[in-house]
Amino acid sequence: MSEHAKHVVEIGLSAAIVSVVDDSPSVLVVHTNAGDDALPFGPFDPLAHRTLESGLRTWVGEQTYLDLGYVEQLYTFGDRGRHTLNPGENARVVSVGYLALTRQCGESKAPGTLWRGWYRFFPWEDWRDAKPPILDAVITPALARFVAEAPDKASADARRDRVRLCFGGKDSGWDEEKVLERYELLYEAGLIAESARDGRTARDHILPLGDRMMFDHRRILATAIARLRGKMKYRPVVFELMPPAFTLLELQRSVEAISGIRLHKQNFRRLVEDQGLVEGTGKVAAPARGRPAELFRFRREVLRERPSPGVRLARQRAGV
Amino acid sequence: MSEHAKHVVEIGLSAAIVSVVDDSPSVLVVHTNAGDDALPFGPFDPLAHRTLESGLRTWVGEQTYLDLGYVEQLYTFGDRGRHTLNPGENARVVSVGYLALTRQCGESKAPGTLWRGWYRFFPWEDWRDAKPPILDAVITPALARFVAEAPDKASADARRDRVRLCFGGKDSGWDEEKVLERYELLYEAGLIAESARDGRTARDHILPLGDRMMFDHRRILATAIARLRGKMKYRPVVFELMPPAFTLLELQRSVEAISGIRLHKQNFRRLVEDQGLVEGTGKVAAPARGRPAELFRFRREVLRERPSPGVRLARQRAGV
């Protein structure tokens, strides 16, 4: 071994592979023996692959039979204690998280893997129907306790501000992009399963706040959701999740599914059409009920025309 | 060695440490024997450090005697051929790039390091005085050749669109955030020194387009500039580069230095003050010439009040 042996680590690649099925944004998970879901992950072999991304595409293709369309690097995590199976074990794994989008859905063809709606892991992130009840019922009181338990006043103030910025307050509303900030706050407040697993808090402090995942995979998924929610607005990435032809309502439902909020229908259409993101096909969809809608397709040309084409979110006020 | 030996790599941490001196955004570089500048970089020791960032902070502190304020991870590069010293050598280094901001400037106290204005590496990125002459003189004709040399029409169209999106065209203007896209285009078009070094193009194809750097460090720096130019707009990171008290013009000059464009003075002040980013100190600056300006300080409270406080760019039209 070389004198640099102590610096030697393994690179793990984790992928949040996302698809949208029936208005439900889903992520491909590996169901493990431990009971927890994990994101598909594999080692990076620097001899076999020229880039990290090509390494990722290869083993994802082999393991999941999926052909990834859009792939984007999220973040590289090196935290000890967040990636070890057993607390005693010395972690030498650095994991690079990726976001990948794919159109294919339905049952996963790979053994041991399945599609899971991502709000199972983040029930407080889905504001489409209403404010998620878990917020008032569980999270807000628990965070109020977290503020109250602060060692001194300055620390309490800081905690209070952080809670308000993450989860909104009287004046400030819900920011759907702060997925990671919210998860990290809950983790650091010692309220979720991973906090106890990583030895940050006592087991009886834990609340039932969504399903836990292996390693730091719930954190990677939070990063993925946040990135997708943000990116959607200035890059036409939603269309990676849509079939070749779709109605504007279907498109809107996908955007709503991802962002977790309801949009104003007319304004959504205006923004999408004014930006030249779609073009009509002339055909109409088979109407389940109601007036049949025109089928649209993505206009690839926008990528050349506009500097930052994306689906701006035209929020719909709650209760309308 | 374990059976995973083939997956074992070294992690290198590279940092673009940025400061602004006299309206010139600067980056700390290590002057190497090879003549090229390099970003400070060092190995990551997973046994000594719990996180990648703490590892970075430690050796940067040791090597440069700088106390880093703001630190942000940029991207993890694993490309073979972009990080090797010699083309024959088998790269087993994955480098994690970081952006760090620091107020301290003046001469660097660390031996072998010095501050360099970053536009030395990207002369086409500084539009403050005028459109950089290198664009019309060198870059535009070279890229026109790149388009003309495309193997077929579809490829030529794609190249033309890419050039226009990166460098602007008749209708679309200059997007100061596309630093990385522009660098990558020049690299892939085989026009810059690194392209030849990495064996992508012949040596006589290379044009004098800014100073080259070691490894993929110019790419990391491009990523850093792009990130900072973008982040500035929705996070108050500029203040990490400002002294405790400053005039609004000094603040504007710093923002202009980083973004590489001129701003509209009155609108800049309106945006900064309306957002509550600064508060007057009551004192006034010693006037070199002209009416003395009030000294302001950063209002830390905005971090608690506003969801995304940042310095919006109120562009000044060229020629005014």
Next chain:
DNA sequence: CCTATATATACTCAAATAGAGCACAAGTGG
């Protein structure tokens, strides 16, 4: 002292964008 010049700061005005809603069209199932 007066003027040219440079900077600071207040305020106005128009264009573009975003947010909310009304009205009506075109289908389905009873």
Next chain:
DNA sequence: CCACTTGTGCTCTATTTGAGTATATATAGG
């Protein structure tokens, strides 16, 4: 036909952004 559902066109207003005018306060030089 009616109740209901979805689609589509259009209006109205508030806010934000982009650009410019006007005026205040300093220095330097004749």
